[in-house]
Amino acid sequence: MQNLTVALALPRQAFPFIPTGLPITVWEFREESILAKDTDADARSTLLSRALADCAAGNQAGVDAILESEGRQLLGVAQRILARRDLAEEALQDAMLQVWRKAKQFNASSGSARGWIYAILRNRCLNILRGDKRLSTLAPADLATLQESRQQIVPEEGWEILAGPSRIRDCLGGLDSQSRHAILLAHVAGYSHAEISTRQDVPLGTIKSLIRRGLQALKECLS
């Protein structure tokens, strides 16, 4: 409950990255995540594992079940990384195709179905940002807007909202602010080493070792 209070008590100005024209659904998320107790999480994980088994067996009901359960959140993740609705929908569509194709490779003994699905979506988003030529089809002004929005994803202050009321939040809180910011830029905003280096104005090699050390400390704290 304390986390909730902190998150909501932060002044609106702490989040200049939220475009004022868009509905702010942070409230809704808070409510969901606090309700998401273990039983809920278990039910969800059973549902998603079964959905992946369906996909592996060639049954499209698996895809429907994933979209039903996670679709809005997955699209939210894609929208946050890509900062454009059309790209986000494209990414989710491509990701579902990959989930369908790769479902046979999912192995429940190495991580949750949920984590696996989100990882596929994030990879697809990163490919759009870096790998393929998708961004070059945007008009220069649109590209500039996109890059500008991506600058705002991870705020210097008020980063706590990105971690929700979770263990990871405490552990991130224990890192030095530069490592923490770099890790959040990578995971939440999909920044590359080079982008983080530019953003923080720190040499590439320094950023790489900063992130490695930060991740090491983070994993020790989490385990």
Place this chain on the structure above:
Amino acid sequence: MTDLSAEIIALSDEYVLGLLTPTEAALVEEIMARDIELAQRVGDLRDRLLPLDLSAAPVDLPEGFGVQVAEQLANKDQLPKMQFAGVPTEKPANQPAAPKPWLAGMLAASLAGIAVGFGVAWMQPAPAPKVVAVLMDAQGVPQAVVDDYGNDTATVRFVADVPVPADRSLQVWTLPSADMGPTSLGVLTGAGAAQLSFDDLPDPSAEQLYEVTLEPLGGSPTGRPTGPIIGKGFAAEQT
């Protein structure tokens, strides 16, 4: 179970964060596919970082999105499936390079740090290889990595499951120059890490070709590659 090196673990952490190049990511995925410990590490970190994804504000799916996805599945599903990574290709050994030779070079270059201490204790203290070549199959999937140290020593490591029938051997080759032609670096009974030593070859140079072929038991009877290529790639110089 492999004794995972600190470097591979650090790479796999960066993999979860999305910081690797596509070629580095492909390598981590190949290792995960054969090493459950690494796969579990990756899954564990992913799950622990999941709250960061769940903090994104949900966005309603547009109407008909599910139907659109279903249609796409129906269309794309007709495409032929990718060949399984471990299946040797039936290309004769003398056919031109793998589809993306530059990819192997890039990957080898990015592997400079991994080349030492990859769970191979007998390499300690690890000298630095002169060149590293990542050998890929015809689909561009990494199969093996050759570290050539010069002075007629090299090591080979496999990063994919390569099935070797009981009546066959694997053989490692390089092409020091067009004049010398393909030259054997050693014969292996299985796809395990191995140290290779050979005689009187010039020290390796950048862009030198390496490959592994499947040969009759005991190695090629002709002294030249005869069997299908398991993987091939060009050397990247290590500085």
